[in-house]
Amino acid sequence: MRGTSFExxxxxxxxxxxxxxxxxxxxxxxxxxxxxxxxxxxxxEYRDSVDGISDxxxxxxxxxxxxxxxxxxxxxxxxxxxxxxxxxxxGRRLIALMRPLxxxxxxxxxxxxxxxxx
Numbered sequence: 532m533r534g535t536s537f538e539x540x541x542x543x544x545x546x547x548x549x550x551x552x553x554x555x556x557x558x559x560x561x562x563x564x565x566x567x568x569x570x571x572x573x574x575x576e577y578r579d580s581v582d583g584i585s586d587x588x589x590x591x592x593x594x595x596x597x598x599x600x601x602x603x604x605x606x607x608x609x610x611x612x613x614x615x616x617x618x619x620x621x622g623r624r625l626i627a628l629m630r631p632l633x634x635x636x637x638x639x640x641x642x643x644x645x646x647x648x649x
Contacts, residue, residue: 554599555629557592559581559584560592560595560596561629562580563577563581563589563592564601564625564626565633567616567617567626568618568626572615572616572617573615574589574593577589577616593616597616600619600621601618601621602616602617602619603616603617603619605617
């Protein structure tokens with residue numbers, strides 16, 4: 532990529548970038564983060580916003596995103612206990628970085644030829 536602004540990226544930065552892309556691109560993670568950006572807070576709101584994800588997998592992904600510092604978990608000691616999940620500052624930064632990709636994907640979907648059925 533001669534002549535680009537990427538010439539200064541070293542091997543460690545490349546590995547860090549790859550890890551970030553894999554985290555954001557892991558199945559369901561982007562959809563969960565975008566659901567949080569659209570206002571989902573309770574588990575059921577995330578489940579309703581992320582079409583096709585099982586409860587078990589959603590719970591696992593929320594735990595992983597929490598461990599990665601992208602989703603915060605708040606427990607309110609009520610009866611029953613109220614748990615809410617919100618994007619952290621890092622999560623909101625990642626969501627902001629995803630916005631251009633979402634726009635690009637929309638434009639591409641409008642231009643891309645439709646797959647032919649076999």
